[in-house]
Amino acid sequence: MDNYSKALEFYEKALKILEKALPPNHPDLAISYNNIGAAYNNMGDYSKALEFYEKSHQIYEKALPANHPLLATSYNNIGEVYKNMGDYSEALKFYEKVLKILEKALPSNHPDLATSYNNIGQVYSKMGDYSKALEFYEKSHKIYEKALPSNHP
Structure with a gap:
């Protein structure tokens, strides 16, 4: 936790500098907001994490095309x-948006797609829908089998 607090301190200093130097919707601000959101998420302060992730996302929505991979990262x-907060239906909505972008932007055997399928599988598992979870876990596994070497842990 201590390292995240220290990181947060520096991220906030960087943000103050950027806010003075850049226009309000500059993509570099989105990166800064995202970093602060990540620190809060790792510290377990989910409401603050959401606040900063959403600020970041709003900038990306204005600055990037609808299927840009950074939007997928932001949705993720x-x-x-939301998953960490236990709001699985809301988490699922965002993970499905990620999948929609990645399916258009990436080849069907890309490891990022496998991660996306896995995330959706985790949410279905948490919701108790084990058959749906298995369906997504299997899609994920199939990609990882092809994309990773056989000795990969």
């Missing part, structure tokens, strides 16, 4: 916070 971060 928000989904992770």
